[in-house]
Amino acid sequence: MAREKKSVTMMATPPVRSGRRATSYDVARIAGVSQSMVSRCFAPGGSIAPDKRERILKVATELGYRPNALAQGLISGRTNMVAVLISSLTNRYYPEVLDELSRRLTERDIRVLLFSLNAESEVDAVLGQVWRHSVDGVISAARLSDAQIRLFEDHNVPLVLYNRTASTASAASVCCDSTAGERDLVGRLLDAGHKSFAIIAGPEDSYVGEERRVAALARLAEAGIADVPIVRGDFSYDSGRSGLHTLTKGKIPDAVICASDQMAIGAMDAARIDLGLPIPKALSIVGFDGSGPASWASYALTSIRQPVRRMTEAAVAMLMERIEDGDTPAERRLFAGELLRGGSARIG
Amino acid sequence: MAREKKSVTMMATPPVRSGRRATSYDVARIAGVSQSMVSRCFAPGGSIAPDKRERILKVATELGYRPNALAQGLISGRTNMVAVLISSLTNRYYPEVLDELSRRLTERDIRVLLFSLNAESEVDAVLGQVWRHSVDGVISAARLSDAQIRLFEDHNVPLVLYNRTASTASAASVCCDSTAGERDLVGRLLDAGHKSFAIIAGPEDSYVGEERRVAALARLAEAGIADVPIVRGDFSYDSGRSGLHTLTKGKIPDAVICASDQMAIGAMDAARIDLGLPIPKALSIVGFDGSGPASWASYALTSIRQPVRRMTEAAVAMLMERIEDGDTPAERRLFAGELLRGGSARIG
Numbered sequence: 001m002a003r004e005k006k007s008v009t010m011m012a013t014p015p016v017r018s019g020r021r022a023t024s025y026d027v028a029r030i031a032g033v034s035q036s037m038v039s040r041c042f043a044p045g046g047s048i049a050p051d052k053r054e055r056i057l058k059v060a061t062e063l064g065y066r067p068n069a070l071a072q073g074l075i076s077g078r079t080n081m082v083a084v085l086i087s088s089l090t091n092r093y094y095p096e097v098l099d100e101l102s103r104r105l106t107e108r109d110i111r112v113l114l115f116s117l118n119a120e121s122e123v124d125a126v127l128g129q130v131w132r133h134s135v136d137g138v139i140s141a142a143r144l145s146d147a148q149i150r151l152f153e154d155h156n157v158p159l160v161l162y163n164r165t166a167s168t169a170s171a172a173s174v175c176c177d178s179t180a181g182e183r184d185l186v187g188r189l190l191d192a193g194h195k196s197f198a199i200i201a202g203p204e205d206s207y208v209g210e211e212r213r214v215a216a217l218a219r220l221a222e223a224g225i226a227d228v229p230i231v232r233g234d235f236s237y238d239s240g241r242s243g244l245h246t247l248t249k250g251k252i253p254d255a256v257i258c259a260s261d262q263m264a265i266g267a268m269d270a271a272r273i274d275l276g277l278p279i280p281k282a283l284s285i286v287g288f289d290g291s292g293p294a295s296w297a298s299y300a301l302t303s304i305r306q307p308v309r310r311m312t313e314a315a316v317a318m319l320m321e322r323i324e325d326g327d328t329p330a331e332r333r334l335f336a337g338e339l340l341r342g343g344s345a346r347i348g
Numbered sequence: 349m350a351r352e353k354k355s356v357t358m359m360a361t362p363p364v365r366s367g368r369r370a371t372s373y374d375v376a377r378i379a380g381v382s383q384s385m386v387s388r389c390f391a392p393g394g395s396i397a398p399d400k401r402e403r404i405l406k407v408a409t410e411l412g413y414r415p416n417a418l419a420q421g422l423i424s425g426r427t428n429m430v431a432v433l434i435s436s437l438t439n440r441y442y443p444e445v446l447d448e449l450s451r452r453l454t455e456r457d458i459r460v461l462l463f464s465l466n467a468e469s470e471v472d473a474v475l476g477q478v479w480r481h482s483v484d485g486v487i488s489a490a491r492l493s494d495a496q497i498r499l500f501e502d503h504n505v506p507l508v509l510y511n512r513t514a515s516t517a518s519a520a521s522v523c524c525d526s527t528a529g530e531r532d533l534v535g536r537l538l539d540a541g542h543k544s545f546a547i548i549a550g551p552e553d554s555y556v557g558e559e560r561r562v563a564a565l566a567r568l569a570e571a572g573i574a575d576v577p578i579v580r581g582d583f584s585y586d587s588g589r590s591g592l593h594t595l596t597k598g599k600i601p602d603a604v605i606c607a608s609d610q611m612a613i614g615a616m617d618a619a620r621i622d623l624g625l626p627i628p629k630a631l632s633i634v635g636f637d638g639s640g641p642a643s644w645a646s647y648a649l650t651s652i653r654q655p656v657r658r659m660t661e662a663a664v665a666m667l668m669e670r671i672e673d674g675d676t677p678a679e680r681r682l683f684a685g686e687l688l689r690g691g692s693a694r695i696g
Contacts (some may be wrong), residue, residue: 081461081481088447092640099436102464111481112462113429116450125604133429136511177668237644271644292440297617298646 022063031059081096082319083130085115085140089203093235093262094291097141097162100312108320110136117142121205124148131155137319140164143207144171158322160315164207165305170330172322174315178288181337182215183306185286186257188339191348192221194254194284199230200243200267202259209235209259212288215286216257229253233263240266241274250273252283255345261287263296264301268344284345294340302345304337311335364384370411379407382631430667431478432465433471433488437551441583441610442639445489445510448660456668458484465490469553472496479503486666488512492519493556500623506670508663512555518678520670526556526636529652529685534605536687538571539696542602542632546577548591548615550607554661557607558582561634564605579600581611588614589622596623600631604691609635612649616692623695632693644689650693652685659683 028035040048041056048056059065082105084098091098102112109273113135115126120143127148130138137158144161146169152159161173167250187198190199197220202209213230231246232302233239240263248271249258258264271285279285287294290305314333322328342346372386379386381400388396389404396404407413410568430453432446450460461483463474468491475496478486487505492509497517500507509521537545545568550557561578569574579594581587588611595604596619605610612635619625619633627633635642638653662681670676689695 072586084462088451090445091450092443095440098446099440099464102439102462103436105468106464109477111477112464114432114450114460114462116447116454116460118451129457129459237640241645269459273645293641296613297589297621 021235022060022065024065026063027056027060027065030063031056053230072138078136078323079134080109081111081113081133081135083113083115083133083135083138085117085126085138085142087117087120087142087206089119089206089235090141091116093260094289094307096291097312099141100308101162101316104312104316108143108316115142119203119205119232120207127151130157137323139168139315141204151308156326158319160269160322162315165332172318172328172331174311174333175335176304176306176311176337177334178211178304178337179215182212182257182288182341183219185288185302185304185347186219188347189255189257189284189286189345190219191344192284194346196223196251196253196255197228198247198253198256199224199228200240200247200256200258200263201230201232202230202263203234206235208260212259233259233266235260235262237262237266237269239263241270243267244270245274247278252277255284255286258285258287261289261291261301262301263287264303265293265299268299268301279344280346284347286345286347290338290340294342300342300344301340302342302347303340305340306337307335349649351686361439370408370413372413374411374664375404375408375413378406379655390690396548411610426484426671427482428457429459429461429481429483431463431483431486431680433465433474433478433486433490435465435522435554437467437487437554437583439464441608442637444639444656445660448656449487449510449664452660452664456664463490467553468555475499478505485671486661487667491553503549504674505666506674508667508670510663516622518630520666520676520679522608522659522666522681523683524654524659524685525682526559526652526685527563529687530560530636531567532687533636533652533695534564534567536695537605537632537634537693538567540561540632540694542694543573544599544601544603545573546595546601546604547579548588548604548606548611549578549580550611551580553651554583554607560607578612581614583608583610585610585614585617587611589618591615592618593622597624600625603632603634606633606635608685609637609649611635612651612692613641613647616647616649627692628694634693634695638686638688642690645658648692649688650695651688652689653688654685655683 024035024038028038038056041053084209086098105112113133123142139160139162142170143163143164146166148165149169149171159171161171163175165173199216201213229247231243233243244267258266258267264285267285268279271283272279277283287301287303290303294303372383376383376386386404430595434446453460461481473488487508487510489510491512492667494514494517497514497519507519509519511523513521547564549561577595579591581591592615603696604615606615614626615633618629619631625631635649635651638651642649642651
């Protein structure tokens, strides 16, 4: 390795020889034990006589020896890394999810190996990397097919799905009940007398986006409303703003149902600022997520808030259980969303 | 390991024996070569005769053998992981930075090991973890002391600082020129006739927050303006909103300078919606970052946009150079910010 060429002055870790880090071999030699005993001493649960452990730890401290996580991973079978699969769109427009997941894993002294996908459908390309890095487990906020979920079983890698479930394979999952939340929101719009609707949906390969679109359409169909115009966005403000322009080219609908808060915010600005349509007088707009900006006073969005703290807490706890005991059976935890009564919609 | 107890059906990787993954030993045995030759075959740059390589790869494919990244890391000295140190506040209120960094590293088939800090001052607690995981390099968007920067040299771990520089230690860094940007913004407010100012600063341990506060105060001092009221926020909307309430309890200043866009947006809502002060007529408000919401039509914030794509591209390129060649000398790349002429301030 090129960087070994560099001559270094050891400051934090006293050198054994100048310019070199102490190895387990150095510790073994000076402590008068075998190298494998040094390895066992630093492996979690490694069995070793107390007096030898003490001697090894003393020498290791003197030499500034730090067991290498790679080598330790080979011994213990644990890397203390958890892969998080998440789409770049979620990261960017709903950063609370990754922030809370990484916070909670860090509290348990576990590192997040981040797999940020340009689209949820890219999962196949990264799974090989997931196996190669020998992570202790995976939390996936990206869509996985049943065949992909079975690969986790084949590789003995514990998996928890975040905000998506498997259709036939059995997998642990934590979800906000998007279907119930969206049905509630649409039901309230119907109760308040809205007659015509339009939808700004997410990308076709977004699990939660599709769940919300399907739930809204199903609830509207129950009320006898069909032929609902739909445009697709990418969860961004800009796509919500241009989506509203498209949807208002003909007749202006009474209510626009958006698959995310940022799209709803873009739609609000298009209506109020670009088109001069007062909200909610001329037009009701609802979102989904309950992200930070939904509560900003200029928007005060009517939306469904996902209980992201409880959901991330549950996802991490479920994954830890499965890392400790691979026989833990599949479980699905479904959290109810909370109605945010903002001022962007007339609701019952 | 508990999870090995589980009986598995191998689907993706044909089994050697039922319920067990193929190892390098299996490949070696069947290909009739030594185990170390199998290792070399899969190590980047490993030297091996072409006919043996072919035979090993054929057997490996048949057995579904996947070289373990841990073991490979021990052989090659590369883990293809880069640690990104970033504060949770940045993640949450300016997600573009992590999103762009992880995108660019992923393009190079490198994984991000995420160190999300509750505060920038928490770095000490995580450095031990950074060494232990044997990452190939580190990009730090968290503040590092000169002593901490020297530890990277001691451990031979290439480092690139993102939006911060070292005061005396030599380190590679990529920055937006916050000082020049903030001076420009304040100069334009002065030119437009603003006489009284107030500042909503970031947390004391935020490098960029302090850089912006100091630059604004210095430029105001040059214009003979001292005794500038300052409140501190945490870069969030809520802290900007409450900050403005505090700053307007006595005389209302002509202009409020905010250390981040989300605080400026909170301050705008406090002024317009809570206090009925029209912007920019009664009060000018400026931010810093040029984040997504700064351009939303309801705010149209006057701010300095950091060229985050160019900066993250440069940070990753500089880190890769230093991973390839540890002797690459320190370099500082300073990018100019771009003035966003929004409608939230009267500027010259």
